[in-house]
Amino acid sequence: MEPVLSAAQPSTTPGVTSSFSTKGQFGEFDFIVVSNRLAVDRVVDEHGDSSWRRSPGGLVTALAPVMAKADGAWVGWHGAPDETLEPFDEANMRLVPVPLSEEEVEFYYEGFSNATLWPLYHDVIASPEFHRTWWDCYRRVNERFAAAAASVAAEGATVWVQDYQLQLVPKLLRQARPDLRIGFFNHIPFPPLEIYGQLPWRRQVIEGLLGADLIGFQRPSDASNFLRCVRRFTGYPVRTQQVQVPADENGTPAYVSRAEAFPISIDTASIAELAQRPDVIERSREIRAELGDPRHILLGVDRLDYTKGIGHRLKAYGELLDDGAITVEDAALIQVASPSRERVEQYRLLREDIEGTVGRINGTHDTMKNTAIRYLHHSYPVEEMVALYLAADVMLITALRDGMNLVAKEYVAARTGNTGTLVLSEFAGAADTLRQAILINPHDIDGLKSAIVQAVGMPRAEATRRMRLMRRQVIQNDVEQWSRSFLDALQAEDRRHGD
Incomplete structure (x- = not known):
């Protein structure tokens, strides 16, 4: 099928305007x-032949089942x-590839998305960088994604845009x-208004998001933060969770955009x-035998990122070993830290520190027989x-700040015998629903140590009582229910406004 539109060229205005x-x-x-x-991911076999999976x-x-039922296309x-x-x-499904140059990967993805927005949205755990060249590239790439989506969408189609890299697309x-x-x-x-306000292009990003009929967030607090920013930086009327977006000079009529929490989940059945x-x-x-069959195995699974609090975890565990509250003969910690953004300097330094x-x-x-921490800087298949x-x-x-943290839900889903204990940061979105975990403030090292000893x-x-309640919550609210609830709410927005 020939695309209706070609990739968009840079717009001539400084705001977010379709070109x-x-x-x-x-x-x-x-x-x-x-x-x-x-x-899909490209796979190359031993003969050099490539395919997609x-x-x-x-x-x-x-979303794959929705794609199959609804005649769907995926743009990316x-x-x-x-x-x-x-x-x-x-x-x-139809796959619609959007081309990116090496420079665009550097400026749009590694730069504005992951060195500006990512640290800003994670409460400035690391300092965000603000570069106009990055912003210009981010805007151009968002235009290209929007053009690709518009080219394949039927009249009256539903378009679901995902995540912070594409906030201008709506x-x-x-x-x-x-x-x-x-x-x-x-x-x-x-982030809260006081942090988000640092972004030089704060209004353009908010207006980009407000192009959506429905904007979903992981937690109610995220939706509230967004609506506060809407009031402060646009002045648009906000009633409960709805924003009255006025008509603009480009001829777009007035409409209503709604912000609401839809906590994401996992494919619980496949994990179980x-x-x-x-x-x-x-x-x-x-695995237990390879570690010497200790009485207690503790596990951390994270992408190697400064938001995950890996250093805080290691500090607390090291002090427990120093105190004698835990010994290498009785316990072992496995820390899986999958590689992440290794071309970014902050991540390279973090790996060295960890x-x-x-x-x-x-x-x-360590002793000749026992290792305190088994550190694994790899990615593993889901079976492992x-x-x-x-x-x-x-x-x-x-985690020091996390939208959801699906690892917590995967662990709960896997414990089909209702055994095991979850120690969970209150700064992860999963803490809103997995209330039977031992909730901790990772900045409080003494509190974290006490939680580990308690666990x-x-x-x-x-x-068993705690795990049974958490498993019930995860089973009832899996990833299919998440996508269905969002899309049902999006359809309801359409009916509510009579479009």
């Missing part, structure tokens, strides 16, 4: 997802810079295709199914992750 037009032409797809990455992520899992970058691909069909789509029903979901936190597979159970036993801390703790406490969840008596989530020594009956 492309549909000229009355429509695509053929009724449901479109727009995300930074496509729903569906990405294992939760978002793809949640295919992962290789300076390469242009035509739309193709794979995994029962308004661009509304300007070009006012017939569309537009949703947006922000997978990371939205893996947890009951004999080979996965056997692998969990092997690995140095692990080395110091192990150097002090579930085996780790089964092997671990205690799961440690010490290790928790009576089995108490641990």
Whole structure:
């Protein structure tokens, strides 16, 4: 199928204004997802032949059934810079690749998305950088994504835009295709007004998001933060969760945009199914045996990111070893830290710091037979992750700021026998619903140490009671329910306003 539109060129105005037009032409797809990455990964075999396979992520899992039913297309970058691909069909959906140059990957993705927005939206744990060249590139790339989505959308189609890399797309789509029903979901936190206000392009980003009929956030507090920013930086009327967006000079009529919390979840059934597979159970036993079969195994699973509180976790664990509250003969900590954004200087320095801390703790406490911390800087397939969840008596989530933290929910889903204990940061979105976890403030090292000791020594009956309640919550609110609730609410917005 030939695309109706070509990639958008830079707009001539400093705000967020569409620089492309549909000229009355429509695509053929009724449901479109727009995300930074496509729903497939390129795989190269031993012979050098390449193919595509569906990405294992939760978002793809949640939306693939919707795609199959609704004649869907997925718009995103295919992962290789300076390469242009035509739309193709794979995994029962149309894939629409958006090309990015090497410079755009550096400026739009590594720069504005992950060195400006990511630290800003995570409460400035690291200092954000503000560069006009990054912003200009971010705007141009958002225009290209919007143009690609508009080109394949049928008249009156539903378009669901995903995450902070594409916050300008909703308004661009509304300007070009006012017939569309537009949703947006922000997978990371939205910061308080006092922090968000540092962004030089704060109004442009808010107006970009307000192009959506429905804007979803992980937590009610994120939606509240957003609405406070709307009041402060636009002056638009806000009633409860609704924003009255006035008509603009480009001819876009007045409309209502709604902000609401839709906490994301996981494919609970598939995790539970893996947890009951004999080979996965056997692998969990092997993991315990490889560690010397300690009485207690503690587990941390994180992307190597400064928001995850890995250093705080290691500090608390090291002090427990120093105090003698935990010994290497009785307990072992497995820390999985998957590689992340390794070309960014802050992440390279973080890896050096974490690995140095692990080395110091192990150097002090290891014996010939026992290792205090087994540090694994790898990514693992889901089967191995579930085996780790089964092997671990205690799961440690010490995020300093996290939109949700799906690892916490995966651990709970995997504990089909209602055993195990979850130590969970109150600054992770999962803390809103997994209230039976041991909730901690990761900045309070003494409190974190006490929580670890409590988790290790928790009576089995108490641990079982807590885990049973958490598993019920995760089972009832899986990722399919999340996508269904968002899309149902988006349809309701359409009916409410009589469009």
